[in-house]
Amino acid sequence: MADEKPAKLPESVEGKVLFNVPFPADLRQLKSMSPIVVMQPYRIDYIHSYGQDSPFFAGLANGRLLGTRCGACAYSYGTPRLHCMRCGAECEWIELPLEGSVHTFTVCHFGGEQFLKETPFVLILVEWPGVATLFLSRLAGVDCARPSLDWVGMKVRARFRRLSRFDPTDVYFVPA
Template identity: 50%
Template structure:
């Protein structure tokens, strides 16, 4: 009479563990740790809330900073915020020029997993005339060797906006 086969597939535990993408880790004392894989994905429903006009502005080819409405302050933020960090007063939207210069820069040869496939990429902090703070952006059409602090740059905007900060990037300014 044939033996029941109910549990036969579990007979080779090692093979089953490997097949499932898991592994046994044996440490120097011979202890066996079972290591399994557990995927985790999630979609957030994220509102830009008070920052929304900035991202809508990018889709129209505009960089909107913000300016403090307190006459005694008038601080201009290149990365907008709806209330002034200096005096606490509400700010108003303040269009920034499409040209600026590099406050600092780097070329990333590695990155987070989400951006590894885009390496190498350049990051830049951009200064604008009349603004008291700077803006972080990607810098394209140039390599590490071209870049220096103070370099003039100009903005480019995606014509297929994804409503992300990546809708804006900078390139070396045409003289």
């Protein structure tokens, strides 16, 4: 009442813009109207936190490989855990050698969407002396068509993507 200005929402150029939509004079025809189908791009910014695992990704971005070691029982983790799965105590960060060896491997002929262009590829579990658990990674520089049991125990060296994606795939291994 106090505001005499006519209320009108602003027109927008965002989203769908459709002109000249047919509309029958006889409303009984509406039930036989063809459905309106629209296509529009869909994008979402997905924000999530790496939380206490963040130092691991900071390491990858700096060409360092980090594991953890339990402060109480000294059990060590090639894939970092911030609390010990044996005793529950808090773990400390440790730096892992860039050279390890292949504990086991598999050649993947099917993969998720992210890896389709690189399929087939080799997944390995990397082991280090004195480190109790393994680290899952990719092995490059071998012939996927000729997998060999000689790969088990092979020395491998970590390589890091120059442009970090803050993803576990920022690191991969090649024969040392």
